[in-house]
Amino acid sequence: MSTTRGRTALAAVGQDQHDDTSALLGAAAHHGGEKSPQRDGETPLRDLLGDHVLDLLLERSRDSAGGLRLTGQGSMLGELVKAVLERALEGELSAHLGYGKHEVAGHGSGNSRNGRIGKTVQTGVGPVRLSVPRDRAGTFEPMLVPKRAGRVSGGLDDMIISLYAHGMSVRDIQHHLRQIYDTELSHEAISNITDAVLEEVRAWQARPLDAVYPVVFLDAIVVKVRDNHSVQAKPAYLAIGIDADGDKHVLGIWLAKTPLDAATAGESARFWTSVMTDLRNRGVRDILIACTDGLNGFEDAIHHAFPHTIVQACVVHLIRNALRPVARRDRATLAAELKKIYTAPSAEAAFDALADFTASTWGQRYPQAARVFETAWDRFTPFFAFSPAVRKLLYTTNSIESLNYQLRKVTKARGHFPGDDAVVKLLWLAIINIEDKRARERAITKEETGKIKNSPSTARLIEGQRTIGWREALIELDIAYPGRIR
Numbered sequence: 001m002s003t004t005r006g007r008t009a010l011a012a013v014g015q016d017q018h019d020d021t022s023a024l025l026g027a028a029a030h031h032g033g034e035k036s037p038q039r040d041g042e043t044p045l046r047d048l049l050g051d052h053v054l055d056l057l058l059e060r061s062r063d064s065a066g067g068l069r070l071t072g073q074g075s076m077l078g079e080l081v082k083a084v085l086e087r088a089l090e091g092e093l094s095a096h097l098g099y100g101k102h103e104v105a106g107h108g109s110g111n112s113r114n115g116r117i118g119k120t121v122q123t124g125v126g127p128v129r130l131s132v133p134r135d136r137a138g139t140f141e142p143m144l145v146p147k148r149a150g151r152v153s154g155g156l157d158d159m160i161i162s163l164y165a166h167g168m169s170v171r172d173i174q175h176h177l178r179q180i181y182d183t184e185l186s187h188e189a190i191s192n193i194t195d196a197v198l199e200e201v202r203a204w205q206a207r208p209l210d211a212v213y214p215v216v217f218l219d220a221i222v223v224k225v226r227d228n229h230s231v232q233a234k235p236a237y238l239a240i241g242i243d244a245d246g247d248k249h250v251l252g253i254w255l256a257k258t259p260l261d262a263a264t265a266g267e268s269a270r271f272w273t274s275v276m277t278d279l280r281n282r283g284v285r286d287i288l289i290a291c292t293d294g295l296n297g298f299e300d301a302i303h304h305a306f307p308h309t310i311v312q313a314c315v316v317h318l319i320r321n322a323l324r325p326v327a328r329r330d331r332a333t334l335a336a337e338l339k340k341i342y343t344a345p346s347a348e349a350a351f352d353a354l355a356d357f358t359a360s361t362w363g364q365r366y367p368q369a370a371r372v373f374e375t376a377w378d379r380f381t382p383f384f385a386f387s388p389a390v391r392k393l394l395y396t397t398n399s400i401e402s403l404n405y406q407l408r409k410v411t412k413a414r415g416h417f418p419g420d421d422a423v424v425k426l427l428w429l430a431i432i433n434i435e436d437k438r439a440r441e442r443a444i445t446k447e448e449t450g451k452i453k454n455s456p457s458t459a460r461l462i463e464g465q466r467t468i469g470w471r472e473a474l475i476e477l478d479i480a481y482p483g484r485i486r
Contacts, residue, residue, distance in 0.1 A: 057080070060076065061075055061079075071125045078123075081128050082130060085145060089133055089144060090133055096141075101113065112135065113133060123151065126182045128152075151189075157196070160177075160193045165433040169414055197428075204428065210283065211285045212284075212485060213251075214244065215241070215290075215394065216290045218291070218293075219293060220237045221404045223416075225419065231416045234255055234423075236255050236424070237255070239251040239252055240403070242467055247464055250462055251279065252278065256268070269301055286484055288308075288477060288484060289310045289312050290312065292312075292313070293317040294376060298311070312380075312395065316401075319342075322372040358370045400462075410427075435462075
């Protein structure tokens with residue numbers, strides 16, 4: 001994986017699906033180790049080398065037990081990388097001097113070749129011992145293998161970033177490189193490699209957004225972060241916006257800073273005000289409906305930034321909160337009773353259903369279940385203004401929870417993060433990694449069948465995903481909020 005691939009994954013939204021999946025497949029194949037398609041008119045490497053050379057390479061790459069050593073020092077791939085790099089370095093020196101080796105043009109030029117110096121560099125196939133050519137004047141600065149560089153960037157850097165995006169800690173990556181590739185990299189070196197994407201992460205976090213988002217979902221994933229010299233559980237909030245075309249986008253990732261005089265980084269009006277200000281500064285002028293899980297301080301902050309926004313409580317979260325104290329044996333029955341409330345044909349009918357539930361045997365046994373809906377009533381009822389098809393789109397944050405489920409699989413292996421930037425970096429890389437993987441699978445399916453077929457495992461997870469039934473929803477939203485969707 002590379003930062004270039006990151007740009008491809010998140011900038012391809014809104015383009016034709018075939019175009020962006022093909023671009024993602026090409027980038028991922030180059031950077032992620034996938035097999036690249038043979039380019040038209042390109043001679044296969046086997047034909048270039050010949051079977052005799054390949055047989056010699058195979059023989060040299062066998063270990064004492066007769067097996068092949070494909071990676072690591074002295075392996076077949078290591079020898080090929082060494083040969084290619086040394087040949088490229090010789091070409092760089094010739095270009096620097098202005099003449100080739102043994103050419104008459106070099107006589108009296110004032111600078112010439114001056115032997116070689118040994119140097120071991122880390123690569124994607126393990127450590128490689130190079131003979132780097134030098135010039136007599138000492139002015140030769142290799143570009144491919146820079147002076148004082150201990151590794152060849154590209155394949156190795158991309159491999160490390162890919163492992164990091166899959167949730168491996170720096171220590172796990174060190175162990176993996178040592179065990180598989182016989183490569184030693186310090187903790188600092190690996191951290192520096194992964195930190196190279198931070199500039200692009202910050203650019204993504206500050207990118208311009210659309211002026212209007214009809215629907216925005218907000219939810220959090222809890223991670224452990226070192227903040228104010230202590231490790232604490234902090235919510236990392238993600239926002240997903242549906243634009244006027246019905247496409248979903250991850251708008252940003254935010255973590256609350258812990259005040260110096262506080263023990264935890266809780267939700268607050270100040271934090272949500274900063275999030276809303278960030279959205280406004282990036283071009284957002286209106287949000288019709290914001291679907292959340294009763295976030296403290298959120299409603300006041302969003303109304304300050306976007307006065308006409310309707311806050312819709314996530315019904316799925318309300319049901320979970322209502323069922324939390326219920327005995328396991330009673331949950332299915334109680335859930336069926338609560339369903340009569342949120343599937344009622346109107347807000348008035350829902351109120352009557354809630355009153356019936358409160359007076360029932362179940363309501364008497366579990367009064368806190370009814371209290372959950374009563375407390376959130378004003379935020380619970382806005383979706384009743386729409387048809388059942390549109391209600392299904394608005395009343396739950398399930399779309400963002402699907403994303404968070406995938407992200408939790410990446411973060412659960414981490415003990416804690418050294419800071420907020422590390423959290424945002426990993427979540428951003430994980431989103432790109434998931435979308436890239438699905439794009440590659442779609443491209444492979446199209447190459448094999450000639451058709452684009454989206455299954456639950458290959459469809460876009462979030463970025464650029466088309467909202468089902470959006471045309472009907474857009475008509476209803478435009479009627480309900482005239483003149484606000486452009």
